[in-house]
Amino acid sequence: MTNAELLAEKKARLAKVIALEKPDRTPVILMEDSFCAVHMGVKLSDFCSSLKRENEVMVSSVKAMGPGVDGITAPYGAGNLFPLIFATKVKLPGKELPDNTLWQLDEREIMTVDDYDTIIDKGWGAFQRQYLIEKINYPFDSMMEQLGHGQEFINNFEEAGYLVYSPVVAATVNEQFGGGRSLPKFMRDLFKIPDKVEAALDVIQAETVAVLRQQIRAFKPQVVFLSPARGASAFFSPKLWERFVWKYLKATAEVIIEEGAAADLHIDGDWTRDLEYFKELPKGKCIFETDGTTDIYKIKEVLGDHMAIKGDVSPVLTSLGTPDEVYAYASKIVRDIGPNLILSSGCSLPPNAKVENVKAMISAVTGR
Amino acid sequence: MYIILIAGFLGSGKTTFIRQLAQYLVNQHGKAVIIENEAGEVGIDDQFLAREGFQVKEVMGGCICCSLTADLTLAVNSIEAEFHPDWLVIETTGLAKPAKVIGTLTSYGQGIDRIYTVIIVDAGRWPELMEIMPQLISAQVSEADLVVVNKIDEIGPDGDLARVLAEIGEINGRAQVIPLAAAMQIEETIFRGLCLNARGGSEDSPA
Ligand SMILES: Nc1nc2c(ncn2[C@@H]2O[C@H](COP(=O)(O)OP(=O)(O)OP(=O)(O)O)[C@@H](O)[C@H]2O)c(=O)[nH]1
Numbered sequence: 070m071t072n073a074e075l076l077a078e079k080k081a082r083l084a085k086v087i088a089l090e091k092p093d094r095t096p097v098i099l100m101e102d103s104f105c106a107v108h109m110g111v112k113l114s115d116f117c118s119s120l121k122r123e124n125e126v127m128v129s130s131v132k133a134m135g136p137g138v139d140g141i142t143a144p145y146g147a148g149n150l151f152p153l154i155f156a157t158k159v160k161l162p163g164k165e166l167p168d169n170t171l172w173q174l175d176e177r178e179i180m181t182v183d184d185y186d187t188i189i190d191k192g193w194g195a196f197q198r199q200y201l202i203e204k205i206n207y208p209f210d211s212m213m214e215q216l217g218h219g220q221e222f223i224n225n226f227e228e229a230g231y232l233v234y235s236p237v238v239a240a241t242v243n244e245q246f247g248g249g250r251s252l253p254k255f256m257r258d259l260f261k262i263p264d265k266v267e268a269a270l271d272v273i274q275a276e277t278v279a280v281l282r283q284q285i286r287a288f289k290p291q292v293v294f295l296s297p298a299r300g301a302s303a304f305f306s307p308k309l310w311e312r313f314v315w316k317y318l319k320a321t322a323e324v325i326i327e328e329g330a331a332a333d334l335h336i337d338g339d340w341t342r343d344l345e346y347f348k349e350l351p352k353g354k355c356i357f358e359t360d361g362t363t364d365i366y367k368i369k370e371v372l373g374d375h376m377a378i379k380g381d382v383s384p385v386l387t388s389l390g391t392p393d394e395v396y397a398y399a400s401k402i403v404r405d406i407g408p409n410l411i412l413s414s415g416c417s418l419p420p421n422a423k424v425e426n427v428k429a430m431i432s433a434v435t436g437r
Numbered sequence: 438m439y440i441i442l443i444a445g446f447l448g449s450g451k452t453t454f455i456r457q458l459a460q461y462l463v464n465q466h467g468k469a470v471i472i473e474n475e476a477g478e479v480g481i482d483d484q485f486l487a488r489e490g491f492q493v494k495e496v497m498g499g500c501i502c503c504s505l506t507a508d509l510t511l512a513v514n515s516i517e518a519e520f521h522p523d524w525l526v527i528e529t530t531g532l533a534k535p536a537k538v539i540g541t542l543t544s545y546g547q548g549i550d551r552i553y554t555v556i557i558v559d560a561g562r563w564p565e566l567m568e569i570m571p572q573l574i575s576a577q578v579s580e581a582d583l584v585v586v587n588k589i590d591e592i593g594p595d596g597d598l599a600r601v602l603a604e605i606g607e608i609n610g611r612a613q614v615i616p617l618a619a620a621m622q623i624e625e626t627i628f629r630g631l632c633l634n635a636r637g638g639s640e641d642s643p644a
């Protein structure tokens with residue numbers, strides 16, 4: 070089989086799982102970045118130095134895992150991009166951190182209460198660029214330039230016969246304040262000035278969705294990654310969750326679907342209480358990506374007829390467990406979640422995951 | 438090695454409390470280590486603690502919090518191998534539920550005699566946090582062996598401390614509950630009792 074044929078086969082397999090049909094086998098998508106650096110013996114500081122470098126290293130790592138892997142979540146690492154989603158500084162290896170320490174969100178209150186008004190008056194785009202450059206010293210223009218090479222980065226995987234699962238990335242708008250204001254201050258704002266927060270979020274939402282539509286039209290992705298990471302049900306009372314998380318999550322997912330892609334809902338933390346809400350989204354058009362905190366069996370029970378499920382081999386297992394333990398867990402979910410499953414780690418593979426454990430996870434699908 | 442796991446919402450006063458606990462442990466001449474498993478703003482002043490003979494180790498996670506518990510367990514095991522301390526104090530991230538951390542430590546941790554869970558609650562923000570994130574705060578409190586109701590100085594004499602204590606008692610009737618202000622001097626008897634319970638009730642050995 071040529072790489073192009075292999076790629077077509079993998080895309081068709083993924084499409085079947087998303088459409089709730091039965092695939093020939095469970096797809097394996099690796100959600101990884103820093104792990105690839107360790108795997109390839111590259112220092113994290115070197116890895117993070119540019120999106121191009123991240124892409125090179127990730128392509129080599131995926132190839133070394135073998136053709137049984139269907140693809141990778143993203144064409145480059147997440148470290149450099151966090152400020153765009155969380156409005157917070159990120160400490161990077163080789164800069165604020167030692168060469169081989171994983172990047173770290175540096176959460177503190179940088180956005181002020183007055184910034185809500187500025188956003189409402191002036192709009193989000195203008196505010197964001199200035200904020201990132203002036204308040205968090207983010208190399209905004211250089212990042213935009215690098216992101217402009219997105220298609221080349223995707224091609225590097227596809228030419229090797231691996232798909233890039235969700236080349237377009239979005240986050241629900243509440244993340245900008247959860248990060249920029251810091252989570253405790255944001256929570257206080259929801260308590261004291263909820264109407265103002267909502268008005269500002271509505272402004273961000275309108276602009277973000279317009280940009281997202283353009284991106285989907287440009288890249289024509291099969292799947293779009295949508296992260297409401299700090300939106301877990303466990304963090305909000307039902308009323309606040311509905312108003313400040315679900316409203317934006319649902320609207321953004323609907324836009325993704327309207328533009329012809331599937332929505333990968335990146336669900337970190339405990340969302341058990343609100344699983345029923347996800348039935349409001351169109352059937353066969355979404356993937357519930359769990360980090361393992363929301364129980365995958367519960368998700369299958371509530372949403373198995375409605376959407377695919379991606380996960381959820383835990384970072385504890387891949388870094389501390391043995392290949393036999395990893396194989397046993399991965400095989401169990403392949404069997405029990407059945408045609409709904411896209412096999413993956415629960416959230417990103419940690420940099421200290423053992424290579425033999427990642428191989429054991431893949432072999433639950435491809436055979437040992 | 439006895440582990441004291443300190444959890445509680447962001448900004449509740451975990452680090453402030455740990456500083457005094459650390460001082461107490463140092464005075465008891467036991468070997469002790471602190472792990473900061475934190476993404477917050479105010480870190481432990483490790484120079485102060487290093488002067489006092491303490492080891493402080495920071496454990497940080499990249500993608501929000503998903504790899505934190507594994508990193509934490511690896512840190513615990515390397516501390517056990519390197520220092521073999523009598524006490525290990527762990528400050529967890531304010532968004533963590535202790536049960537997950539304890540589960541991982543129980544499965545993969547080495548040299549652990551006991552894990553004692555202390556939840557720090559911000560008394561002044563209790564009504565607000567219970568309205569905004571009732572599930573997380575209740576889950577944290579329900580897993581506590583000891584609930585420290587902190588910042589009682591911010592409630593004021595006509596404040597609602599009694600109501601806060603009653604609500605905590607409803608969530609967790611098993612835990613000991615101690616109101617205090619960690620920003621001021623904490624009485625030594627509180628730490629003595631804490632350590633005694635953390636050892637499972639046996640006498641404080643001279644170590
Ligand atoms: N008024 C008052 N303030 C306190 C008290 N204890 C702590 N604080 C303050 O509360 C703030 C947060 O305290 P920390 O000890 O950093 O809280 P933490 O739980 O470690 O915070 P994170 O690690 O960010 O989750 C600081 O400004 C402390 O000075 C107290 O008893 N009374």
Ligand SMILES: [Mg+2]
Pocket residue numbers: 451452453475477479480528
């Ligand atoms: Mg702290």
